[in-house]
Structure formats: structure tokens, C-alpha cells
Amino acid sequence: MSARTLTLVAFSLILGLGAAWMANNWLSARLNASTDDNLQNVVVANVEIPFGQMVEAQHVTVVRMPKGTAPDDAFDASDKVVGKIATFTMLRGDILRGARLAEHLGGSTLASLIEANKRAVSVRVDDVVGVGGFLLPGNRVDVLATKKAGNNNEAESKTILEDLRVLAVDQTASTDKTQPVVVRAVTLEMSSEEAEVLVKAQTEGKLQLALRNPLNNQKKPEAVSKPAAVAEAPAPVAAVAPAPAKPVVRRSGGTGVGVTIIRGTEVEATKVQL
The missing domain is CATH 3.90.1210.10 (Antifreeze-like/N-acetylneuraminic acid synthase C-terminal domain)
Known part of the structure; x- marks a missing residue:
């Protein structure tokens, strides 16, 4: 084989390898560009x-x-x-x-957890009020208030607040603990109106917290008092005026004249002198 033939073969191989390399780079660039776009x-x-x-x-x-x-x-x-x-x-x-x-x-960091229109209020608790220490930040609770009614020392209890979020227990706002811990205070998130109700209930009696299921976000519907039914007044009955007296003149012998006066259903006979 001549030197010229070997040169042409080598040159063809170089061109083929170069074309294959360029095609591979072009395809890779297109695939990467398409992938990056998505x-x-x-x-x-x-x-x-x-x-x-x-x-x-x-x-x-x-x-x-x-x-x-x-x-x-x-x-x-x-x-x-x-x-x-x-x-x-x-x-x-x-x-x-x-x-x-x-x-x-x-x-x-607790202040950053409060919603813009809410407030954080702490409630003093014990092992009973604090649901046996099972309250953790992020739980939802109801608040029940108990106070004495009347002079017979009878107590009444009712739910005053519902579905409040626990922001912190004592001075801990994280939920890295899963075991029950007895704490002295629980910080709850509520509106200003709910905070007023809670503070008033604290001064009137005792509070109790009730732990809610996190999937239950339903509240009791507020009782709406229905207005008392107004009895319809009976239709007025038109009064019937008695018929006016109609004098009936009857002449009789003598100097007098007999007159019969009729008033409604009453008939009266009398005489008048002429």
C-alpha cells in the first residue's frame, strides 16, 4: 500500500472521529438544555x-x-x-x-408564631388542668370554666372557648418531646375577644383544658334565640248602632193622642195632650 493511500485512510478516520465527537456533544447539549428547561x-x-x-x-x-x-x-x-x-x-x-x-x-421566637390578628395568653395549670401533662405545642384544646351558682354552693360548668392552639408549655415552644410532662403554665393562641372571656373566667372560678383530636376542627353552633311568636289580634268587629226610636202616632178618643215609641226591640206606649 502506498504512502498516499495510508494518508487518505488516516485522514478519513480523523474526520469520522471528529464528526462523531461533534454530534455527541451537540446531542448532549440539546438533552441537557431540554432537561434544564423542565x-x-x-x-x-x-x-x-x-x-x-x-x-x-x-x-x-x-x-x-x-x-x-x-x-x-x-x-x-x-x-x-x-x-x-x-x-x-x-x-x-x-x-x-x-x-x-x-x-x-x-x-x-414565640412572638413570630402568633398570627397577625391573634394574641398569646398563658394559663396556670396543674397535672389535672394540663390534661395529665399530655399537652404539647401544636395541640388544640377547649377551655371549660366552672363557677358556683347561687347560695346553695352548686357549681355549673360550660365550655367557654373552643379549638385554641397551644403555642408553648412552660417556656418550651418545640415539639421534640413526645412523653407527657407536667408543667405549670400553658400558652394559648386566641383573639382579643377570647382573651377577655378567658381572663374573666379565671377570676370567677376554675378552668379546665380539654385536649381535642387534631382532625376535629368543628365548633358548637352558637345558640340563636328565636323571637316569641306574636299572636295575631282578632279582626275588629264593627259595632251595630241601635236603631233610632221611631214614634208611631195613633189617635184615640178624647183629648189625648196615643203614641207608641219603638227603641230597638223595646216598645213603649204613652199619651200626649194636644
């Missing part, structure tokens, strides 16, 4: 983040997910969630959402 960054929990915990950089990581599969309020960068407070317990792998995080604007 994916987005989503911040997920790298560890379990308990209720009331401040999110730190080591608690989260960024993963790639197909577009449209993540919630609208998901975050695309970890620096957007660091420093926020978890208002719900999040497990490892959960997507961090804006609805489950609150801004920490200073002070205690």
Missing part, C-alpha cells in the same frame, strides 16, 4: 424541623424537581428560608413553603 430549584428539609424552630443553613438543601410539581409558595434558594421560624413540624424531605414559615422580626 426543572426548577426547590428547597427541602434536610433534617426534621420541629414546630417553633428557627431554620438554619444545615437544616435544608436544594434539589431539582420538574416544573409544576412544587407548591407555588416553595422557595428556590436556601438563603430565603434561613432565619425563619417553622410554624408546623416538617419532616426530612418536606418542601419548605411560605405558609409554614414565619418571619423572625426580633424578640422571642
Whole structure:
């Protein structure tokens, strides 16, 4: 084989390898571009983040997910969630959402857990009032008030508040404990009107907390007093005026004239002189 033939064969092999390499790079670039267009960054929990915990950089990581599969309020960068407070317990792998995080604007982390139109009020409890120590942050409770009625020392009890969220027990706002713990105070989240009812009930008698099932968010319907039925007045009966007296003149012998006076059903006869 001549040198010229070997040169042409070698040149053809180089051109073929170059064309194959360029085609492979072009296909890879197109596939990567197509894949990147359909994916987005989503911040997920790298560890379990308990209720009331401040999110730190080591608690989260960024993963790639197909577009449209993540919630609208998901975050695309970890620096957007660091420093926020978890208002719900999040497990490892959960997507961090804006609805489950609150801004920490200073002070205690508990203040960041309170909704904008709510207040935090603490109630002194013991092992009975505190449901045997089974109350934990994030639970829902009802409040029952008991007070004496009348002078016979009889007591009456009724539910004054329903479906209140437990923000903290003693000075703990996290839910990393699962065993019952007897505490001295429970902090509840409620509106200003509910806080007034609770404080008034504390001064009038004793309070008792009732633990609710987290799936039960129904409240008792408020009793609506129905107005008393008004009896319809009977239709007025028109009074019938008695018929006017009709004098009937009858002439009789002598100097007098007999007159008969009729008043309704009464008939009277008399004489008049002419």
C-alpha cells in the first residue's frame, strides 16, 4: 500500500472521529438544555424541623424537581428560608413553603408564631388542668370554666372557648418531646375577644383544658334565640248602632193622642195632650 493511500485512510478516520465527537456533544447539549428547561430549584428539609424552630443553613438543601410539581409558595434558594421560624413540624424531605414559615422580626421566637390578628395568653395549670401533662405545642384544646351558682354552693360548668392552639408549655415552644410532662403554665393562641372571656373566667372560678383530636376542627353552633311568636289580634268587629226610636202616632178618643215609641226591640206606649 502506498504512502498516499495510508494518508487518505488516516485522514478519513480523523474526520469520522471528529464528526462523531461533534454530534455527541451537540446531542448532549440539546438533552441537557431540554432537561434544564423542565426543572426548577426547590428547597427541602434536610433534617426534621420541629414546630417553633428557627431554620438554619444545615437544616435544608436544594434539589431539582420538574416544573409544576412544587407548591407555588416553595422557595428556590436556601438563603430565603434561613432565619425563619417553622410554624408546623416538617419532616426530612418536606418542601419548605411560605405558609409554614414565619418571619423572625426580633424578640422571642414565640412572638413570630402568633398570627397577625391573634394574641398569646398563658394559663396556670396543674397535672389535672394540663390534661395529665399530655399537652404539647401544636395541640388544640377547649377551655371549660366552672363557677358556683347561687347560695346553695352548686357549681355549673360550660365550655367557654373552643379549638385554641397551644403555642408553648412552660417556656418550651418545640415539639421534640413526645412523653407527657407536667408543667405549670400553658400558652394559648386566641383573639382579643377570647382573651377577655378567658381572663374573666379565671377570676370567677376554675378552668379546665380539654385536649381535642387534631382532625376535629368543628365548633358548637352558637345558640340563636328565636323571637316569641306574636299572636295575631282578632279582626275588629264593627259595632251595630241601635236603631233610632221611631214614634208611631195613633189617635184615640178624647183629648189625648196615643203614641207608641219603638227603641230597638223595646216598645213603649204613652199619651200626649194636644
